[in-house]
């Protein structure tokens with residue numbers, strides 16, 4: 211994995227996912243490990259994303275490395291019209307690793323092919339956000355003890371949600387049975403269903419969340435955003451159908467955990483937070499360990 | 513079958529060169545652009561809006577003293593998948609070829625996604641061809657799929 215950029219979740223193999231998970235586990239036990247001394251990470255955030263940026267900064271700090279960069283384009287040379295090409299060419303010579311977030315899709319692939327140092331994609335528009343997926347995998351692994359043969363319910367916006375598509379691609383390496391629960395307008399795109407079909411994996415599609423979650427090992431909730439609906443009345447009618455309430459968790463499996471990439475709006479009622487099956491806040495904390503693992507694997511330190 | 517009169521009009525013979533036939537009339541200018549024919553200084557004859565049973569209206573291009581390597585000519589398969597080539601030597605057809613969509617397309621087409629980096633910065637586009645019959649291109653950068661009907665030639 212040394213020097214191997216992480217642009218899309220499919221850039222890494224199943225074994226590489228497992229390697230990241232096992233390194234992340236080490237960092238969870240002992241988070242402060244100053245193995246990155248003298249190394250510099252350039253955090254290039256062409257659009258603001260405070261949580262992701264802080265998570266990377268925290269990871270580098272706990273590894274004893276230094277962070278340079280910018281957190282939006284207002285204060286950087288990008289506002290002066292510098293191309294991404296030029297920015298990346300120059301920054302490459304200032305650092306050992308680039309972490310980049312950019313509003314345009316494909317920007318991370320483009321940048322990774324220009325740099326002389328490895329690059330981690332921290333989100334390129336609606337395309338990919340692979341470190342989120344790896345932290346989802348880590349969270350699932352930790353709570354279930356395995357990634358193999360799980361039953362995973364994915365709820366909400368399955369059409370536009372990039373985290374959902376990447377999670378599907380990654381989990382499909384582990385013989386997952388999927389249940390997709392969404393309104394008609396936001397169904398899982400056919401290309402992903404064909405992909406599962408070709409792998410011989412079972413999937414089920416449904417419109418109702420209210421019942422039938424007894425089989426789930428994982429419920430992965432996502433936001434259903436108003437702007438995704440062509441008809442606002444349709445949104446008002448459907449939004450409450452995809453809200454998870456504590457009473458819906460009665461009769462579910464003991465090992466069930468509820469995940470959400472956060473921030474949530476109203477799709478998980480607060481009464482779920484107190485249920486031990488709620489895992490989304492721990493999931494967010496895992497982000498730092500997983501990013502420590504990715505950074506140290508790419509720099510060849512682990 | 514063509515009438516005698518049409519036949520005469522369409523096959524004004526060339527001594528050596530290439531005849532590209534069965535181009536849908538509406539993509540003739542795209543084919544010209546893809547092959548860069550506007551930069552060739554050899555004699556070229558174009559015919560367009562000719563009746564064709566298969567294509568409705570077709571176009572034909574005759575190029576004297578010009579030959580293509582497969583890699584270049586296959587690029588036109590994106591817009592003219594049924595195109596046929598006749599290689600002419602000494603007024604005789606010595607070889608017939610059909611075009612084939614390549615596995616990878618570099619340049620030529622535009623990514624359908626307006627938020628793609630290739631539509632916002634000066635970058636040569638690159639696609640993996642994921643379906644050849646009904647052409648589907650997956651952008652190497654943004655990973656979005658451009659379908660046949662959305663293919664725009666740069």
Ligand SMILES: [Zn+2]
Pocket residue numbers: 316623624625628629630651652653654655656
């Ligand atoms: Zn693209």
